[in-house]
Structure formats: structure tokens, C-alpha cells
Amino acid sequence: MNRNMMRQAQRMQAQLQKIQEELETMTVEGSAGGGVVKVVMTGKQVVESVTIEPEAAEDVELLQDLVVAAFNDATNKTQELAASKMSAITGGMNIPGLT
Incomplete structure (x- = not known):
């Protein structure tokens, strides 16, 4: 592996680490039943x-179904x-194991 490729790999690894850290602090809300059941997940x-x-x-x-x-x-x-988040790094390429 030449130096340029090595630097690119290190840069990508740093970017991936940053995204992993961001994902830990970001949240999404899933809901069901028109908002009767809500789940907040990082x-x-x-x-x-x-x-x-x-x-x-x-x-x-019904509650059990809504929770699921x-x-x-x-x-x-x-x-x-x-x-x-990953597509920002990979340029939209689907790289197995990164998501």
C-alpha cells in the first residue's frame, strides 16, 4: 500500500470513528398507533x-403489537x-460492514 492510500485509509478511519461517536449522541423517535407508543433510541x-x-x-x-x-x-x-452518515464518507458506495 503506498503512502497516499495509507493516509486516505487513516483519514477514513478517523471519520468513521467520529461518526460512531456522533451516532451515540443522536436520537430518533419511532412510533406506532398514531403516536400512542413512542420509542426514543440513540x-x-x-x-x-x-x-x-x-x-x-x-x-x-394491541399494546404489545404497538410496542413491537x-x-x-x-x-x-x-x-x-x-x-x-456513512454515505458522506463513502460517497454513496455500499461498503459491507460499515453500517
Whole structure:
């Protein structure tokens, strides 16, 4: 590997580290049932909070479905966030293992 490629690799590694740190502090909100259940998750997919409106507790099976849907929504949003951050570095190339 020549010097220029080595510098580029080191620069990309530093940028990736910065993005990983940013994702830890960024949050997304997933919701279901028109906002009856909300999940706030960091960009690193750590759940910070779950909010459930009282009327959702009346039907436990529906509540369970709404919680799953809200978590899935939040997870999808974190993946989209990470992908958009990574595309700034990779120029839109899909590099396996980076997201």
C-alpha cells in the first residue's frame, strides 16, 4: 500500500470513528398507533425511553403489537441515520460492514 492510500485509509478511519461517536449522541423517535407508543433510541440503537399513552393499556395484545412496531420503526430510523452518515464518507458506495 503506498503512502497516499495509507493516509486516505487513516483519514477514513478517523471519520468513521467520529461518526460512531456522533451516532451515540443522536436520537430518533419511532412510533406506532398514531403516536400512542413512542420509542426514543440513540443512533447506536440504545433505547433511551418508551412512552405509552394510557388508552393503549386497555388492550394488552394491541399494546404489545404497538410496542413491537414502535421499536421496529425506531430501529429502521437508526439504520437510515447511520447509512446517511456513512454515505458522506463513502460517497454513496455500499461498503459491507460499515453500517
